[in-house]
Amino acid sequence: MKRPAAPRRLHIDWTRCDGRGLCTELLPGVFDRDDWGYPLxxxxxREPVIPRGDLAEARMAVNRCPRLALSLTTRS
Incomplete structure (x- = not known):
């Protein structure tokens, strides 16, 4: 029997993030912004689950992050 895929999570490397907000624009259902533009x-x-319907946008956010601060993980 096949096990269901673990949920994908978006990890933010806070030492790299400078609050440009691209991830919040691509994933408005997952992220909001604080007063300085950082994702919440x-x-x-700390590592929100990415809904299946938003996985393509999450991959786009990872690939387009100007500071390379994002990665997808399967940690629970």
Whole structure:
């Protein structure tokens, strides 16, 4: 029997992020912005789960982050 795929999470390397906000624009259902433009997970987590329907946008955010601060992970 095939196991269901682990949920994908978006990790932010805070030592690289400078709050440009591209990820918040590509993933408005996952992120909001703070007063300085840094992403805030809407669910309050450090590594928000990416809904399946937003996985393409999450990959785009990872690839287009100007500071290379994003990565996708399967950690639980």
């Amino acid at each position: 997970a809407r669910d309050g987590s």
